[in-house]
Amino acid sequence: xxxxxxxxxxxxxxxxxxxxxxxxxxxxxxxxxxxxxxxxxxxxxxxxxxxxxxxxxxxxxxxxxxxxxxxxxxxxxxxxxxxxxxxxxxxxxxxxxxxxxxxxxxxxxxxxxxxxxxxxxxxxxxxxxxxxxxxxxxxxxxxxxxxxxxxxxxxxxxxxxxxxxxxxxxxxxxxxxxxxxxxxxxxxxxxxxxxxxxxxxxxxxxxxxxxxxxxxxxxxxxxxxxxxxxxxxxxxxxxxxxxxxxxxxxxxxxxxxxxxxxxxxxxxxxxxxxxxxxxxxxxxxxxxxxxxxxxxxxxxxxxxxxxxxxxxxxxxxxxxxxxxxxxxxxxxxxxxxxxxxxxxxxxxxxxxxxxxxxxxxxxxxxxxxxxxxxxxxxxxxxxxxxxxxxxxxxxxxxxxxxxxxxxxxxxxxxxxxxxxxxxxxxxxxxxxxxxxxx
Ligand code: ZN
Numbered sequence: 001x002x003x004x005x006x007x008x009x010x011x012x013x014x015x016x017x018x019x020x021x022x023x024x025x026x027x028x029x030x031x032x033x034x035x036x037x038x039x040x041x042x043x044x045x046x047x048x049x050x051x052x053x054x055x056x057x058x059x060x061x062x063x064x065x066x067x068x069x070x071x072x073x074x075x076x077x078x079x080x081x082x083x084x085x086x087x088x089x090x091x092x093x094x095x096x097x098x099x100x101x102x103x104x105x106x107x108x109x110x111x112x113x114x115x116x117x118x119x120x121x122x123x124x125x126x127x128x129x130x131x132x133x134x135x136x137x138x139x140x141x142x143x144x145x146x147x148x149x150x151x152x153x154x155x156x157x158x159x160x161x162x163x164x165x166x167x168x169x170x171x172x173x174x175x176x177x178x179x180x181x182x183x184x185x186x187x188x189x190x191x192x193x194x195x196x197x198x199x200x201x202x203x204x205x206x207x208x209x210x211x212x213x214x215x216x217x218x219x220x221x222x223x224x225x226x227x228x229x230x231x232x233x234x235x236x237x238x239x240x241x242x243x244x245x246x247x248x249x250x251x252x253x254x255x256x257x258x259x260x261x262x263x264x265x266x267x268x269x270x271x272x273x274x275x276x277x278x279x280x281x282x283x284x285x286x287x288x289x290x291x292x293x294x295x296x297x298x299x300x301x302x303x304x305x306x307x308x309x310x311x312x313x314x315x316x317x318x319x320x321x322x323x324x325x326x327x328x329x330x331x332x333x334x335x336x337x338x339x340x341x342x343x344x345x346x347x348x349x350x351x352x353x354x355x356x357x358x359x360x361x362x363x364x365x366x367x368x369x370x371x372x373x374x375x376x377x378x379x380x381x382x383x384x385x386x387x388x389x390x391x392x393x394x395x396x397x398x399x400x401x402x403x404x405x406x407x408x409x410x411x412x413x414x415x416x417x418x419x420x421x422x423x424x425x426x427x428x429x430x431x432x433x434x435x436x437x438x
Pocket of ligand 1: 190196326
């Protein structure tokens with residue numbers, strides 16, 4: 001099957017349900033940038049699609065960084081003077097500040113409060129906090145829980161280990177007809193957070209499954225990595241291979257009911273930037289486009305000046321702009337099957353444009369060929385809009401001088417990419433056009 005037929009063949013509704021079910025399965029696991037929760041998640045992804053899991057030892061130098069110690073947690077709680085658990089890690093893995101060092105001691109309320117984090121504005125939500133690079137410990141709780149704490153002595157316990165180990169990440173590779181690659185990267189390091197983390201994981205897995213059944217021009221590399229340190233580690237170990245990346249997207253926050261947003265690559269006008277905009281405008285999917293900024297997810301690393309890869313990010317509500325961001329309210333109700341399937345459709349549409357965007361040579365460039373004689377003029381049957389198709393023929397013939405791509409033509413003609421692609425295929429079939437393989 002060709003990638004351009006993807007949208008016609010995928011059952012989007014069923015895909016939305018299955019992505020939500022996959023996120024639901026992964027939701028309870030306490031993931032972090034290293035450790036067993038991350039490994040369990042990668043293994044689960046590996047049951048869905050072939051996944052090469054890499055382990056990079058603690059202390060490995062990756063550019064200006066080094067792979068941190070591995071963090072694992074088994075249990076944590078705060079007990080009041082009556083021995084009642086007032087905060088319990090078993091009820092929510094967001095209750096512990098990630099990378100908390102082990103602790104077990106008695107503590108006064110005043111001192112305890114210096115280790116507690118809540119959201120006074122959202123008194124029923126638990127915040128998500130991390131302290132990867134500063135040794136400390138802490139608990140996150142709802143503001144209501146915090147306000148209920150009575151003066152007195154408390155016992156705190158965090159049964160964690162921070163020790164030499166490794167950082168894990170997973171890679172799934174689909175070989176296409178060319179060695180040129182499309183990168184799809186998602187972070188997989190957040191604990192029970194649905195939109196910021198699991199929605200991107202579920203969509204990437206689904207996309208890999210779908211593309212696995214297609215005949216592809218590009219090779220596709222899917223990365224399931226811990227945020228920031230994972231992409232830095234991958235780039236440090238693959239700086240040569242990274243040159244193969246022709247187009248890329250960071251996949252995250254694709255499950256909420258907000259509208260689609262595209263953050264351009266640092267280059268700003270890379271083919272991926274244009275393909276996303278054209279594909280979604282053609283589908284009349286509302287899209288807000290933002291310029292690159294060195295803040296957000298792993299596009300910061302892919303677009304660092306040494307690499308400057310053409311990698312953008314297609315999301316629904318962007319990073320940090322929704323109230324539920326990095327709180328317990330980013331849960332399985334916050335992501336919806338319909339939103340996941342709408343995002344999947346957007347990704348498939350973009351991939352269809354990338355896959356179909358070739359350059360052609362007009363084999364009859366001295367004045368227009370006679371379309372009528374070939375049955376390509378007016379009397380066209382089988383095309384939804386014969387007038388539009390005729391216009392598409394003329395544009396493709398005129399601009400197919402081996403330098404303009406079909407995307408160039410579709411943008412300039414202001415016609416749907418699919419129509420331009422269909423026109424090119426028809427002209428090839430009539431011997432008027434030839435694909436130029438660069
Ligand atoms: Zn996050």
